Amino acid sequence: MGIDMNDIDYELIERYLSGEMSGEARTAFETRMLVEPALRDAVQQYAEVQDSLRQSLQDDPQREALQQTLQQQRQHFREAKRVPLRRYYIAAASIAAVIAVVLFWSPWQQDVYRQFGVQEMVSPAERGGESDPLLQSASVHFNSGRYQQAIDDLNKVIEHHPEDAFAIYYRGLAYLENKKHDYARADLEIIYNGESVFKYDAAFYIALSYFREDKKDQCRNWLDKIPAEAGDTYERAQRLAEEL
Incomplete structure (x- = not known):
């Protein structure tokens, strides 16, 4: 016993x-x-x-x-x-x-995000008008990891130019880096639903936001929206899909 x-x-x-x-x-x-x-x-x-x-x-x-x-x-x-x-x-x-x-x-998960995450904001093209210094300032803040300051600058740009796809796209990425995923997706969906050159990049980062939240089905759904014609973005989407 x-x-x-x-x-x-x-x-x-x-x-x-x-x-x-x-x-x-x-x-x-x-x-x-x-x-x-x-x-x-x-x-x-x-x-x-x-x-x-x-x-x-x-x-x-x-x-x-x-x-x-x-x-x-x-x-x-x-x-x-x-x-x-x-x-x-x-x-x-x-x-x-x-x-x-x-x-x-x-x-x-963090290593995967760093592998596929946002690298930096490209230097804005010459645009003229009031938005130029704000975009330059946003770029400096963004690339230094000061995402909230970048958002503040981009908000001012968008206030004057509501359809500025460049500003909306990078504001979405700044929100993503700040882990404000709902705000990020709102901006990035605007870009995806438009005709911007960032269309499929936006889809990729929406997928990445869901990956970060461990929402695999939503992540996969957005990755599936990226066609082979998207080139490097398609290749990144395929690699991220392998991590699911």
């Missing part, structure tokens, strides 16, 4: 794996593991959770902050006796799984 685990056992497991046991207590605990399979299995599973979490955080810039948070939570659970340690152990396994997904999925 198996021996049931209790909250004290889970606390001992934590102390054993964290190296907080005295030599005598450690020897006694290891002796128990030899004769109690349930305890031995629990120690192994808990150790696997710790190893998984440690590997997930290896060389990750968020490691130190996250470990500090987990240490604080562990102390919290120790002090809050009303919270059974069995539930803490189960929660720890769940947290480790979630963290692994976040740390492995997010960097991959």
Whole structure:
């Protein structure tokens, strides 16, 4: 007949794996593991959770902050006796799984976005009138990563020239870089529905905005709107489709 685990056992497991046991207590605990399979299995599973979490955080810039948070939570659970340690152990396994997904999925998704994302705003052509310095200023802000300032400049251009496809297109891309996806898509759909030279580029970046939100069906739908005649944009669309 198996021996049931209790909250004290889970606390001992934590102390054993964290190296907080005295030599005598450690020897006694290891002796128990030899004769109690349930305890031995629990120690192994808990150790696997710790190893998984440690590997997930290896060389990750968020490691130190996250470990500090987990240490604080562990102390919290120790002090809050009303919270059974069995539930803490189960929660720890769940947290480790979630963290692994976040740390492995997010960097991959971010890498894909950087590969296909907006590079820079091309220098605006000579246009004459009040919009020229504003477009030049927007370009400088955009290419320096100051997307909100670029949006502010482009808003002024569009206020005076509501059908300026160049300004609308790059405002959409600035919104995209600022993760304001709904605003980005509103501008980019205007471009796609018109006759601008940016028509299929706009479709691609709409697809990319959905990719960023992990909305694969919408992403694929917009990629399918880009014909082979679109050249490089079509090739990029095909490569992005392979990431779905």
